[in-house]
Amino acid sequence: MNHAKNDTLIRALLRQPTPYTPVWLMRQAGRYLAEYNETRKRAGSFLALCKSPAFATEVTLQPLDRFALDAAILFSDILTIPDAMGLGLYFADGEGPRFERPVRDAASVAKLFAPDPHAELRYVIDAVAEIRRALAGRVPLIGFAGSPYTLACYMVEGGASDDFRTVKTMLYREPALLHRILEVNAQAVTAYLNAQIAAGAQAVMLFDTWGGSLSHDAYREFSLAYIERILGELDREHGGERVPRIVFTKGGGMWLEAIAGCGCDCVGLDWTASLADARRRVADRVSLQGNLDPAVLFSTPQAIRDETAKVLASFGAGDGHVFNLGHGISQFTPPDHVAALVDAVHELSPAYHRRA
Amino acid sequence: MNHAKNDTLIRALLRQPTPYTPVWLMRQAGRYLAEYNETRKRAGSFLALCKSPAFATEVTLQPLDRFALDAAILFSDILTIPDAMGLGLYFADGEGPRFERPVRDAASVAKLFAPDPHAELRYVIDAVAEIRRALAGRVPLIGFAGSPYTLACYMVEGGASDDFRTVKTMLYREPALLHRILEVNAQAVTAYLNAQIAAGAQAVMLFDTWGGSLSHDAYREFSLAYIERILGELDREHGGERVPRIVFTKGGGMWLEAIAGCGCDCVGLDWTASLADARRRVADRVSLQGNLDPAVLFSTPQAIRDETAKVLASFGAGDGHVFNLGHGISQFTPPDHVAALVDAVHELSPAYHRRA
Numbered sequence: 001m002n003h004a005k006n007d008t009l010i011r012a013l014l015r016q017p018t019p020y021t022p023v024w025l026m027r028q029a030g031r032y033l034a035e036y037n038e039t040r041k042r043a044g045s046f047l048a049l050c051k052s053p054a055f056a057t058e059v060t061l062q063p064l065d066r067f068a069l070d071a072a073i074l075f076s077d078i079l080t081i082p083d084a085m086g087l088g089l090y091f092a093d094g095e096g097p098r099f100e101r102p103v104r105d106a107a108s109v110a111k112l113f114a115p116d117p118h119a120e121l122r123y124v125i126d127a128v129a130e131i132r133r134a135l136a137g138r139v140p141l142i143g144f145a146g147s148p149y150t151l152a153c154y155m156v157e158g159g160a161s162d163d164f165r166t167v168k169t170m171l172y173r174e175p176a177l178l179h180r181i182l183e184v185n186a187q188a189v190t191a192y193l194n195a196q197i198a199a200g201a202q203a204v205m206l207f208d209t210w211g212g213s214l215s216h217d218a219y220r221e222f223s224l225a226y227i228e229r230i231l232g233e234l235d236r237e238h239g240g241e242r243v244p245r246i247v248f249t250k251g252g253g254m255w256l257e258a259i260a261g262c263g264c265d266c267v268g269l270d271w272t273a274s275l276a277d278a279r280r281r282v283a284d285r286v287s288l289q290g291n292l293d294p295a296v297l298f299s300t301p302q303a304i305r306d307e308t309a310k311v312l313a314s315f316g317a318g319d320g321h322v323f324n325l326g327h328g329i330s331q332f333t334p335p336d337h338v339a340a341l342v343d344a345v346h347e348l349s350p351a352y353h354r355r356a
Numbered sequence: 357m358n359h360a361k362n363d364t365l366i367r368a369l370l371r372q373p374t375p376y377t378p379v380w381l382m383r384q385a386g387r388y389l390a391e392y393n394e395t396r397k398r399a400g401s402f403l404a405l406c407k408s409p410a411f412a413t414e415v416t417l418q419p420l421d422r423f424a425l426d427a428a429i430l431f432s433d434i435l436t437i438p439d440a441m442g443l444g445l446y447f448a449d450g451e452g453p454r455f456e457r458p459v460r461d462a463a464s465v466a467k468l469f470a471p472d473p474h475a476e477l478r479y480v481i482d483a484v485a486e487i488r489r490a491l492a493g494r495v496p497l498i499g500f501a502g503s504p505y506t507l508a509c510y511m512v513e514g515g516a517s518d519d520f521r522t523v524k525t526m527l528y529r530e531p532a533l534l535h536r537i538l539e540v541n542a543q544a545v546t547a548y549l550n551a552q553i554a555a556g557a558q559a560v561m562l563f564d565t566w567g568g569s570l571s572h573d574a575y576r577e578f579s580l581a582y583i584e585r586i587l588g589e590l591d592r593e594h595g596g597e598r599v600p601r602i603v604f605t606k607g608g609g610m611w612l613e614a615i616a617g618c619g620c621d622c623v624g625l626d627w628t629a630s631l632a633d634a635r636r637r638v639a640d641r642v643s644l645q646g647n648l649d650p651a652v653l654f655s656t657p658q659a660i661r662d663e664t665a666k667v668l669a670s671f672g673a674g675d676g677h678v679f680n681l682g683h684g685i686s687q688f689t690p691p692d693h694v695a696a697l698v699d700a701v702h703e704l705s706p707a708y709h710r711r712a
Contacts (some may be wrong), residue, residue, distance in 0.1 A: 066448060069687045084400075162518075163651070163686065164651065165651065165654060165686065165688060167649035168649070168654065169654040169655065171651075172649075172651065172652050172654065172656075172659050172663065173654070173655040173656055181457035212628065213628075214628070214649075215627040215628060215649045215682075216627075216628060216629060216630040216633075217630075217666065218649070219628070251607065251628065252458065253632075254609045254628060254629060254633075256612050270573075271571040272568065272569075272570070272571060272572060272575070272607065273572060273610060274573075274609060274610075276570040277572075277610075291571075293524070293528075293571045293574070294525035295519070295520065295521065295525065295527070295528065296528050298521060298524065298525040298528065298529070299525065299528035299529040300528075302528055303528050303529060307528065310573065326571075330519065330521065332521060351680075
């Protein structure tokens with residue numbers, strides 16, 4: 001299994017020449033794969049799966065065995081950090097993540113601490129190291145964390161929300177309290193990602209899933225400022241290799257110039273953005289990742305190929321594009337359709353790259 | 357009750373000079389008001405409330421009696437059209453709207469028809485006329501409808517959705533089928549809004565609540581194209597008065613230039629957009645409506661005033677701004693906070709307008 005080293009992802013993230021456009025998929029290891037569901041069953045629960053480096057390694061590699069993906073991404077969850085803070089993460093049946101002890105007042109904020117990645121979060125760092133060994137250079141490994149604001153949404157709301165009423169009430173009523181949470185989260189994410197880098201993550205991604213629910217001004221103050229702070233303190237290299245950083249704010253397409261200036265190498269875009277517009281706006285500074293609508297994967301292999309061609313054509317000729325979905329893959333995706341997508345990217349994209 | 361005529365809203369929508377910035381709130385008649393809940397109880401249900409011109413008139417006027425709002429908006433629901441198509445609208449407890457007979461195949465699409473606004477939708481048109489009489493010129497009355505794509509989301513999904521899997525599968529797999537639904541919806545909305553105008557609606561608004569869930573290209577093809585078609589066929593004037601049109605695509609801030617070119621007089625913006633940026637991009641062509649984060653209303657009167665000041669300052673000096681929230685008001689809003697908002701707009705905005 002000692003495959004030739006495929007560094008296409010890293011090169012594309014850094015806007016270096018590549019022979020084709022690399023592709024990976026957010027949430028590529030997950031419930032749409034029967035083998036994932038089988039492993040999860042053996043693990044007993046989603047959390048048990050996350051907390052076992054052996055199981056996490058197993059599921060991280062599963063999609064690579066099915067599809068010619070150009071990257072692996074650590075199998076984990078953004079809520080490992082608030083879980084390690086002692087907030088009591090659990091998953092209610094069919095309801096998504098919940099916290100037993102949400103953070104809603106000064107007393108609970110005062111108790112917050114940045115967990116030690118080598119203590120409370122040791123299982124994640126061990127998983128990174130184990131996945132790197134298992135990958136044996138096959139493709140690069142992406143580490144990740146949630147953005148401070150996105151973590152705060154869950155910590156304050158106590159779970160998912162469709163209006164973010166609780167966290168936004170805090171934002172407008174007691175901004176200093178929310179800032180304190182965000183500071184602790186930023187410290188925690190910084191230590192966590194640096195530990196992932198030290199353990200072998202070759203690129204890192206910040207998932208700002210809920211930053212797009214903020215107003216134009218509040219996004220800068222409560223989300224992007226903390227992302228910028230983290231990126232300023234992350235290790236730039238490991239073992240002599242540059243570690244590219246990807247920032248993905250879902251719904252952040254309007255704020256692209258600001259995001260491109262936060263210290264990232266690559267901006268992830270959801271499917272509402274135009275890659276052509278985005279490239280015109282910021283491609284002199286960052287690479288772009290995205291942005292096929294995950295719903296395209298519900299259609300047909302031919303429609304998937306056509307829509308993939310449109311995404312590639314929208315970015316156009318040149319380097320600095322990492323193909324991905326505009327959001328995590330749906331659990332209802334037929335795996336054959338993912339194969340059609342990955343093959344289409346690899347077959348159609350060389351035309352957009354100069355021959356080396 | 358024969359108040360002096362307040363045409364500030366109409367003038368602002370048409371970018372004519374006004375002494376202050378007019379303000380109204382999406383969903384201003386609703387569950388955050390005790391008097392609304394009382395009327396709804398008497399009506400028996402939300403649908404019964406919508407279907408009774410007398411009750412609809414009563415609740416339309418309730419917020420005007422509490423707050424110095426500059427417009428009334430017809431109390432109704434965007435789903436009156438698919439209900440009139442015979443899809444069997446009902447409201448499951450705490451689950452939002454559902455349809456007994458969703459439209460998912462060629463056979464059900466073939467049966468679709470544009471309802472006659474003077475037959476199946478007569479109760480809405482009667483409500484418009486009755487509200488106009490009750491308003492007696494106090495403030496202008498806004499009529500409205502859902503956009504063809506937003507209606508199609510509910511019709512195909514059979515209710516609300518967080519991933520729009522069914523309608524998007526149709527979009528990518530059988531686009532001709534979805535286009536047929538959208539054509540019928542566009543015909544229906546056109547006839548419906550023209551009937552509202554004839555009955556006395558002095559401005560009309562298209563709510564494209566879910567257009568922002570589409571990809572950049574799909575938005576143009578499946579949502580905006582049909583909005584444009586409707587606006588091309590709407591009556592421009594009634595009784596010698598111009599009838600301004602507002603288009604609001606939630607999450608459409610990135611597509612502002614395209615929306616501003618669809619034939620509308622005013623573009624509604626959600627709170628993620630910057631009014632300053634938006635004005636620079638399109639204010640030579642359209643007025644702008646919005647865009648306070650509705651969550652600001654959960655804070656304090658002082659914070660509400662501060663955030664209102666920021667929205668006004670973001671638009672800056674000049675005409676062509678209609679103050680509103682960036683989305684419908686939440687049922688959890690304290691009514692006193694709405695008063696603080698409306699008063700702040702009226703007190704702070706004259707500084708941004710030239711003296712007549």
